[in-house]
Amino acid sequence: MNSEESKVESRPVFKCSSFINANKPANKKRAWKSLKQIISTERSLPWPEDHIHYSSINAPPSFLPAEKFSDLSGLPAPYTDPQTRLRFANKEEYSTLLTLPMDITAGYLALRGASSIVG
Amino acid sequence: MEGNKRGRLDSKQHHDRKLYLSKRPRGGSPGPSSSKRKECSNALVLDNGGFTIKIGYSKDNNITVLPNHIMKAKSERKRFFIADQIEDCRDLSGLYYLTPHDHGYISKFDVQKNVWDYTFNKFPADDMPVIVTQPIFNFKHIQEYMDEIFFEEYDVKTLYRTNSTDLTYYQYITTKKGQHTSCIIVDSGYSFTHIVPYVNGKKYTNGIIRMDIGGKLLTNYLKDILSYRQLHVMEETYVINQLKEDTCYMALDFKKEMQTAKTTNDIVKNYVLPDFHNIRRGYVHEGEVDSQLAENFQILRINNERISVPEVLMKPSIIPGIEQAGLAQCIAKSIAKCPTKYRQQMADNIILVGGNTNFPGFKERVETETRMFLPSHHRMTVFKPEEPIKYSVLGGKSFSKDPQFRSMCVKKHEYEEHGSNYTYKKFNEFVEIEEEPPKKTEEAPFSYLDHWKKEGVDIFQKNVMKEDPSPDVQFILEGDDIEQYDGKYVTIEFEYEKKQPPKVEIPPPPIKPPDISQLKVIKKKMIVPNSPLVLNSNATVVRASDLQPIRAPTKVYRPVFRTKPENQKITQIISINGATPMTSGPLIIPSTSGGKTVSLGSAQLLNNAVIIPQNMFGSKNLTLQFRPIFMQGNNIIITKKQ
Numbered sequence: 001m002n003s004e005e006s007k008v009e010s011r012p013v014f015k016c017s018s019f020i021n022a023n024k025p026a027n028k029k030r031a032w033k034s035l036k037q038i039i040s041t042e043r044s045l046p047w048p049e050d051h052i053h054y055s056s057i058n059a060p061p062s063f064l065p066a067e068k069f070s071d072l073s074g075l076p077a078p079y080t081d082p083q084t085r086l087r088f089a090n091k092e093e094y095s096t097l098l099t100l101p102m103d104i105t106a107g108y109l110a111l112r113g114a115s116s117i118v119g
Numbered sequence: 120m121e122g123n124k125r126g127r128l129d130s131k132q133h134h135d136r137k138l139y140l141s142k143r144p145r146g147g148s149p150g151p152s153s154s155k156r157k158e159c160s161n162a163l164v165l166d167n168g169g170f171t172i173k174i175g176y177s178k179d180n181n182i183t184v185l186p187n188h189i190m191k192a193k194s195e196r197k198r199f200f201i202a203d204q205i206e207d208c209r210d211l212s213g214l215y216y217l218t219p220h221d222h223g224y225i226s227k228f229d230v231q232k233n234v235w236d237y238t239f240n241k242f243p244a245d246d247m248p249v250i251v252t253q254p255i256f257n258f259k260h261i262q263e264y265m266d267e268i269f270f271e272e273y274d275v276k277t278l279y280r281t282n283s284t285d286l287t288y289y290q291y292i293t294t295k296k297g298q299h300t301s302c303i304i305v306d307s308g309y310s311f312t313h314i315v316p317y318v319n320g321k322k323y324t325n326g327i328i329r330m331d332i333g334g335k336l337l338t339n340y341l342k343d344i345l346s347y348r349q350l351h352v353m354e355e356t357y358v359i360n361q362l363k364e365d366t367c368y369m370a371l372d373f374k375k376e377m378q379t380a381k382t383t384n385d386i387v388k389n390y391v392l393p394d395f396h397n398i399r400r401g402y403v404h405e406g407e408v409d410s411q412l413a414e415n416f417q418i419l420r421i422n423n424e425r426i427s428v429p430e431v432l433m434k435p436s437i438i439p440g441i442e443q444a445g446l447a448q449c450i451a452k453s454i455a456k457c458p459t460k461y462r463q464q465m466a467d468n469i470i471l472v473g474g475n476t477n478f479p480g481f482k483e484r485v486e487t488e489t490r491m492f493l494p495s496h497h498r499m500t501v502f503k504p505e506e507p508i509k510y511s512v513l514g515g516k517s518f519s520k521d522p523q524f525r526s527m528c529v530k531k532h533e534y535e536e537h538g539s540n541y542t543y544k545k546f547n548e549f550v551e552i553e554e555e556p557p558k559k560t561e562e563a564p565f566s567y568l569d570h571w572k573k574e575g576v577d578i579f580q581k582n583v584m585k586e587d588p589s590p591d592v593q594f595i596l597e598g599d600d601i602e603q604y605d606g607k608y609v610t611i612e613f614e615y616e617k618k619q620p621p622k623v624e625i626p627p628p629p630i631k632p633p634d635i636s637q638l639k640v641i642k643k644k645m646i647v648p649n650s651p652l653v654l655n656s657n658a659t660v661v662r663a664s665d666l667q668p669i670r671a672p673t674k675v676y677r678p679v680f681r682t683k684p685e686n687q688k689i690t691q692i693i694s695i696n697g698a699t700p701m702t703s704g705p706l707i708i709p710s711t712s713g714g715k716t717v718s719l720g721s722a723q724l725l726n727n728a729v730i731i732p733q734n735m736f737g738s739k740n741l742t743l744q745f746r747p748i749f750m751q752g753n754n755i756i757i758t759k760k761q
Binding site for chain 1: 226256325344427
């Protein structure tokens with residue numbers, strides 16, 4: 001009983017119970033914003049200085065240096081071939097590495113994200 | 120009759136009392152009179168993950184896991200497979216995923232709507248309350264659409280939208296520990312890994328950390344390296360994901376295991392790939408591969424990939440371009456961000472949930488590595504539930520029986536009345552705990568120099584100046600207060616009054632100056648001449664809080680401080696944060712921290728404003744000391760060093 005009464009009270013008098021919103025189209029087609037757009041809009045909003053949101057909870061960068069792994073086998077690689085810039089773990093790998101054509105070495109470098117000349 | 124009565128009684132108590140009652144077995148058989156209550160207490164819990172939807176009713180024990188995708192197979196080009204319809208598909212090679220989620224946030228609602236339609240057909244919500252999850256710090260834009268879809272299209276009567284970690288937390292504290300336990304939840308899912316500290320029963324926003332490493336990234340990485348080393352599998356996300364789940368494990372000692380991987384070892388496994396005629400799901404082939412098997416099926420030889428792929432979670436730098444710290448470091452960092460008095464308890468309650476925690480050895484690895492980053496006096500326990508993927512739904516189920524649950528929901532008519540801003544406010548209550556002020560003296564490393572200075576030992580035969588510990592007093596002067604002028608200086612007179620008179624009144628000793636922190640300025644006078652005056656000694660100290668920054672301190676702009684009466688002119692900056700700027704040339708502000716003098720950039724002096732370089736603004740208690748020219752009859756805000 002109580003809950004029903006409170007419901008009736010909270011409903012304003014001017015609202016007709018049979019009211020149907022005419023603005024609501026049945027099948028509306030919408031262009032959804034992409035995540036990039038959402039993030040950039042969020043960034044551009046005037047947040048207070050110490051407000052915490054999506055961009056501010058990123059994990060901090062690591063203090064440890066990145067480990068090096070062989071491009072061919074994935075084993076820990078202490079060596080780098082100065083010619084191709086490929087990393088390798090032992091001499092067998094090096095001998096196979098010497099036989100590789102240019103496009104394959106470039107592919108390996110691209111996989112590691114080291115294909116740019118600068119880096 | 121009696122059974123029914125008792126059932127009703129129980130329901131009443133259930134609403135009045137606290138949590139543990141909700142788990143009590145119900146007395147009496149559910150008769151017709153208790154059917155209404157039964158309807159109320161049932162709820163639909165939907166954990167809307169990036170890879171799978173976890174769904175279940177609070178009444179029964181089942182939790183169903185459905186893929187949260189629409190999939191297209193190469194064999195049946197015209198058909199879309201929604202969620203678990205994929206089980207009908209025979210050839211799963213080259214499966215193409217249409218995912219509603221982009222980096223863990225729903226961005227394609229048209230796809231998501233289809234999956235939800237399918238899901239709610241299987242699991243009708245009817246009039247029950249619906250609990251749905253969203254990622255932490257979900258964007259407002261997305262939340263609005265979710266409201267719209269749930270209230271307007273699905274016509275849900277009652278909705279509760281929350282983070283899955285909240286439900287995990289609830290389940291943990293109700294089943295394992297008492298209320299208000301502080302803990303840290305590591306939710307490592309498909310799109311990202313969140314580390315969420317809970318302090319005193321609430322999320323502690325300052326400590327939340329997101330690592331952009333999840334199961335998707337690991338699968339893609341495995342695909343990459345396998346494609347280069349052995350077989351082109353870039354199209355076979357589905358198969359490689361299964362391969363990852365079947366073979367990968369978290370190495371306890373990565374370096375050692377890598378050394379064993381170099382030689383012949385136990386780590387190597389032969390994985391037979393499915394051909395979708397004879398084998399539907401790939402499997403690990405134990406023992407030697409004979410020629411017949413090798414001829415008929417494609418076999419991948421998995422060696423160090425088994426450990427190097429999950430290792431990405433611990434050392435994200437394995438993948439080029441990701442510069443985030445590893446999971447253990449992030450956990451330690453997150454604990455360190457929280458108030459000191461809760462840290463011990465948090466280290467004692469580390470909870471691992473999410474799909475990635477299913478890697479064998481994950482818990483042990485997190486334990487050992489986090490141990491290294493935590494202070495040695497902290498006791499540490501890691502808890503991993505039996506089913507880490509479904510744990511949050513379990514939490515949602517028990518939460519729906521909580522007496523407080525009803526009040527936290529938003530009803531449909533409330534949404535219609537107040538709109539989505541109301542729901543946004545209601546579902547995003549982040550409460551932060553006030554950090555206690557750091558204790559300076561006790562934690563600082565002991566130094567004989569400081570000690571002697573405090574004692575007054577004059578080791579360098581100089582008079583060591585004792586620092587004045589009295590704080591600044593700030594007050595506002597009005598033009599009418601100006602009465603006297605002795606020709607050279609602005610003189611400021613004020614009287615003190617006890618702020619809170621102590622019960623036993625002790626008159627201050629006559630020689631010592633009064634303790635200023637206990638006093639309040641009640642009367643102030645300032646003497647300023649009618650003509651403009653250069654204040655050339657006793658320079659005024661103005662704190663940063665007294666000056667109004669006219670631009671928000673962002674990366675682009677440098678903060679500008681303007682004096683409050685605009686016609687108060689600044690002629691010379693005497694010091695900024697206690698350091699004196701060079702007088703000639705541009706105003707270079709040196710920093711004297713660490714004994715070295717480093718230039719921090721130049722401050723620009725305008726007529727009535729000072730522009731401070733960005734890096735000087737980092738500290739909040741910026742003290743700016745400058746020489747002003749006073750104009751006639753204005754309100755001047757001055758902070759006077761006593």
